[in-house]
Amino acid sequence: EAVAVQAMKSGAADYLVKGKTTSENLRLAIHNLLERDRLQQQLAQSEDKFRTSIENMLDCFGIYKSRRDESGKIVDFIVEYVNAAACTNNRMTAAEQVGKNLCEILPSHRENGLFEAYCQVVETGKTLIKEAFIYSDRFNQEYLTRAFDIHATKLDDGFVAAWRDITSRK
Secondary structure: OHHHHHHHHOOOOOOOOOOOOOHHHHHHHHHHHHHHHHHHHHHHHHHHHHHHHHHOOOOEEEEEEEEEOOOOOEEEEEEEEEOHHHHHHHOOOOOOOOOOEHHHHOOHHHHOOHHHHHHHHHHHOOOEEEEEEEEEEEEOOEEEEEEEEEEEEEEOOEEEEEEEEOHHHO
């Protein structure tokens, strides 16, 4: 048993007990291994399609995870993913955003109520829709005031957001 446990921890897909292996056990082990491999390939293809689709969106898109204090209160959101359009909009590379606190890279989120609105999305599960939301902030080295349509939806202990710069229409 100890050898089997260590083998599984090391990445073995299954194990068969010497002397107790039947043709049915062997057939099932092989079938399960092939099925697991097929499902992993299917998942990888699905993730690749998703990532390619999101990267080619003209709208900005991001995934954010809650950062909580000891009491469980949300104190910020960690940027987990931003697409190319979000990078262009924020005038920052993905590397300058991913893994960082949202309110540190875009501090006006606290001042204009967006941070609190995102907290409500996470706490209540209610989707946030803001139309023609006026937002001013420092985007890298440039201070800009722009209008956005924003949609945010709860995802696990965080949210996903899509936003579109509508400044030229306003």
